[in-house]
Amino acid sequence: MTPSAATPAYRRLSVEERRSQLLDAALSLFAHRAPEDVSLDDVAEAAGVSRPLVYRYFPGGKQQLYEAALRSAAEELQHCFDEPREGPLLPRLARALDRYLAFVDEHDTGFSALLQGGSVVETSRTTAIVDGVRRAAAEHIFRHLGVSAAEPRLRMTVRMWITSVEAASLMWLDEDKQPPVQELRDWLVEQFVAALTVTAGRDPQTAAVVGGLAGEG
Amino acid sequence: MTPSAATPAYRRLSVEERRSQLLDAALSLFAHRAPEDVSLDDVAEAAGVSRPLVYRYFPGGKQQLYEAALRSAAEELQHCFDEPREGPLLPRLARALDRYLAFVDEHDTGFSALLQGGSVVETSRTTAIVDGVRRAAAEHIFRHLGVSAAEPRLRMTVRMWITSVEAASLMWLDEDKQPPVQELRDWLVEQFVAALTVTAGRDPQTAAVVGGLAGEG
Structure with missing residues (x-):
């Protein structure tokens, strides 16, 4: 030109x-x-x-x-994370995870560099942006679960799962995107249900949420 | 003086x-x-x-x-993480978690500042030190589980749990160290078993590990 x-x-x-x-x-x-x-x-x-x-x-x-x-x-x-609040809950979660994992796939190296820390451009501002996304993800989940004020045990469970999804995404990138993305997604959904079920044994709010999930099946 | x-x-x-x-x-x-x-x-x-x-x-x-x-x-x-490899597995994990959570309790603010990222002193070297601890924790767990070469699904499950223990520790500090530390520890052990059990449905190596845990009960 x-x-x-x-x-x-x-x-x-x-x-x-x-x-x-x-x-x-x-x-x-x-x-x-x-x-x-x-x-x-x-x-x-x-x-x-x-x-x-x-x-x-x-x-x-x-x-x-x-x-x-x-x-x-x-x-x-x-x-x-935008997903209509209609229909059974777990397929909603699966669809949101599909979009999230497609994002991870599309931004692979940058996603790893950002989350693995120690990057030259990492500042308290970049950390705040990432934390904002994590908080938004948790809020979406609570809304879908029909929980307006999550108590500590449910909040911890959901945020632990979000963190472990991040960890799984990073390892998935490290493992040349294996297992296949649909298997990873289904497995993450199962991990979510299992984590909530454990907490349900100790927390009535979580027990009510798990009861709702079971009622759908 | x-x-x-x-x-x-x-x-x-x-x-x-x-x-x-x-x-x-x-x-x-x-x-x-x-x-x-x-x-x-x-x-x-x-x-x-x-x-x-x-x-x-x-x-x-x-x-x-x-x-x-x-x-x-x-x-x-x-x-x-030093724990003799004798006796049932889950009490070993509980004892290691007790020591880990006591460490978190004793180094509360520094632990949060380090892991929450965006600190003024964070560099690729500090990140490497923290990652070294995570890797060591995973290796200890594999040794206790009797696994000499963890395959991707088991490796992912264990590292996801380690990450979620970190997340739980940070939230526990944020929540003024609630729930009580023994409850947190028992709950984390239950989450470990639940996460492995989910993966066992997809991975023979993990299924063998879970079978071993069940045999102890």
Whole structure:
């Protein structure tokens, strides 16, 4: 492409469109490489713009771009949890897990780098974004379970399961995405039911939830 | 204490003793405060020495001291997993959990700060230390289960449980150490058995392990 051809295209995007184009380019790079292996030049090249233009939109450089990309990925991930509250509960959970695992599959390297910690771009802000997703996941689950105020034992059980889903996702990526994703999903659903069932023996609120699940079968 | 009284005591310690005294002081501070709330002056004061002396032993300053304290805590934590391989399995697991939860109780704030991420002193080295403890915990469990080469499904199940024990520990600290520690421990043992039982339905190696546990009951 000659400069004269590039320039008009360059101007056609609004500020918002340009910003979102740069973010998309950054996200697709951060998804498949560790943050330390992505440079601003890479982002500029992937978006087909100059490095100074990237800096104009993200004056904080790579850290700012990473956090913005992470925020946009977190939003996308939270959409995975959107599931109508109708029909039996476990198939709802299975569908949300399918979307979540597809997200993990699509953002493999970035997902591992983010959650495995010790990354060069990790800050209290990136941690807060990840924690926000975990909290949102727990809230979705409580809503689907019909629980408006989860007591400590149920809350712990659900958050332990969410953490163990993360751990399973990381190991799944490490194991070249084995077992097949549908098996992983079914197994995670079974682990959820088993964890709730154990807690039900100690906690009436959880026992009521498990009773509801059994009534569906 | 007058300087003349302090000086001889000051000289009586060998290099190793002094280093270990500074580390102990640092560890007890890092155990109960977030790393950003501990200064080298605090460490010097707690150890009853001057700030330059702390720097002589730890020229890398707070980061080096934090990593050394973390390494020493990680060693202490790994001793929690030392449990003779005799007698029924679940009581062994319960005893190891008792020691682990006592460690969590004793290092509460530091434990949370370390595992919740986004700390100012978190680096790829601190992450590697924590991962080393997780790996050691998994290896101990496999040895106790009599498994010399864990296959992916069993490995995932054990590591998911270890991760969920960490999550439960953090929430337990957040909930002012409720439920009582013995209840938490029994509940975690039950979760372990339930998780293995679910996996046993999909994996012969895990089914053999669960069969062994049942034979003990």
